[in-house]
Amino acid sequence: MTQNFDIAVFHGDGIGPEIMAPTVQILKRMAAASDAYALSFTDAPAGAAHYAQTGVSLPDTSMQIARSSDAILLSAMGLPDVRYDDGTEISPQIDLRKALTLFAGVRPVTVREGQGTPLRLPPGREIDFVLIRESTEGLFHTQGCGEVSKDEARETLLITRDISEKLFRFAFDLAQTRKNAGRGIGKVTCVDKANVFRAFAFFREMFDAEAANHPDIVADHAYVDATALWMVQKPWDFDVLVTENMFGDILSDLGAGLMGGLGLAPSADIGLDHAVFQPCHGSAPDIAGQGVANPFAMILSAAMMLDWLGVKHDNDAIRADGTRLRKAVEAVVARGDVLTRDLGGGHDTNDAAGAVLDALFAV
Numbered sequence: 495m496t497q498n499f500d501i502a503v504f505h506g507d508g509i510g511p512e513i514m515a516p517t518v519q520i521l522k523r524m525a526a527a528s529d530a531y532a533l534s535f536t537d538a539p540a541g542a543a544h545y546a547q548t549g550v551s552l553p554d555t556s557m558q559i560a561r562s563s564d565a566i567l568l569s570a571m572g573l574p575d576v577r578y579d580d581g582t583e584i585s586p587q588i589d590l591r592k593a594l595t596l597f598a599g600v601r602p603v604t605v606r607e608g609q610g611t612p613l614r615l616p617p618g619r620e621i622d623f624v625l626i627r628e629s630t631e632g633l634f635h636t637q638g639c640g641e642v643s644k645d646e647a648r649e650t651l652l653i654t655r656d657i658s659e660k661l662f663r664f665a666f667d668l669a670q671t672r673k674n675a676g677r678g679i680g681k682v683t684c685v686d687k688a689n690v691f692r693a694f695a696f697f698r699e700m701f702d703a704e705a706a707n708h709p710d711i712v713a714d715h716a717y718v719d720a721t722a723l724w725m726v727q728k729p730w731d732f733d734v735l736v737t738e739n740m741f742g743d744i745l746s747d748l749g750a751g752l753m754g755g756l757g758l759a760p761s762a763d764i765g766l767d768h769a770v771f772q773p774c775h776g777s778a779p780d781i782a783g784q785g786v787a788n789p790f791a792m793i794l795s796a797a798m799m800l801d802w803l804g805v806k807h808d809n810d811a812i813r814a815d816g817t818r819l820r821k822a823v824e825a826v827v828a829r830g831d832v833l834t835r836d837l838g839g840g841h842d843t844n845d846a847a848g849a850v851l852d853a854l855f856a857v
């Protein structure tokens with residue numbers, strides 16, 4: 495039986511439309527070759543350029559398309575010169591995260607053989623772990639409304655039982671899925687600062703309670719400062735890391751650094767009912783319009799989407815295609831002959847995306 499999935503597509507700003515177009519094309523080709531699933535795509539206008547034209551950054555109609563979709567693909571959004579009247583950046587992706595309660599920010603950190611990394615990895619070593627950043631509360635709770643007087647400034651860190659329980663359940667389920675797929679050893683590390691802050695002792699207590707429901711998965715703890723050190727010294731030891739919003743914000747950029755930059759860093763923001771898949775990088779206005787942007791982080795985000803849809807809807811074929819798509823990008827990167835400028839090559843966006851298509855459908 496063919497399962498149909500509706501995908502909301504936010505093309506975004508800057509290089510956004512340039513990397514989204516070939517990504518959708520690849521997904522269409524993969525779906526056309528499968529009789530187990532079909533994909534339909536609906537464009538959802540939003541972003542800084544849309545705001546400049548219409549005065550609205552995320553129209554209700556686009557929000558509705560997102561809400562009623564099975565998954566949301568989003569490229570980069572925001573432009574440095576287009577701001578709200580109060581000077582803040584246009585970021586509909588953050589509005590979506592809040593409106594759809596996407597509490598789990600999933601940031602895979604992978605370094606395969608042949609991939610550029612500032613680390614000197616022992617021969618045969620690869621990095622493959624996932625950082626989960628809580629994305630709706632923590633130290634971002636008072637974002638934009640912290641109290642500032644002449645002599646003092648205050649922000650509030652919020653940890654709730656409701657979100658933490660969902661977050662930890664998600665983390666353990668992900669570790670189990672990775673273990674079943676032979677991708678991880680089945681370990682979740684709670685990254686906190688429970689030795690100093692009561693809020694993090696509370697966070698850890700809820701982590702331990704969820705761990706008790708998953709006897710097959712190892713539950714570990716680490717302080718955030720030590721985690722930063724170990725991400726550099728022995729990143730291959732990690733499987734799934736789960737942490738608070740601000741800690742995750744910082745560690746996920748460290749993770750992108752380990753991967754050799756933002757060009758290969760995909761991400762997902764996942765809730766109970768909805769999920770947004772987008773590259774970690776921004777709209778790169780400095781190279782927009784030239785057709786030279788690296789599409790790999792966007793394509794890898796689309797691979798995560800296929801994987802998530804497969805797990806959620808119990809569809810092995812779409813899951814397998816998610817793995818196939820990820821491996822196709824990894825193969826192109828390992829070969830190294832069709833890379834964009836940011837990865838040290840001289841090829842354009844369409845060449846790089848075309849190489850992925852060739853790797854997928856080579857006869």
Ligand code: ATP
Pocket residue numbers: 509571572756757774775776777778779780781786787788789791834836
């Ligand atoms: P934001 O604040 O919106 O996340 P940023 O300030 O982190 O954005 P990016 O837009 O991510 O900045 O760009 C940072 C640098 O990386 C720029 O020089 C940009 O050209 C480059 N860059 C980002 N994404 C890509 C890509 N997909 N391909 C090539 N270069 C990229």
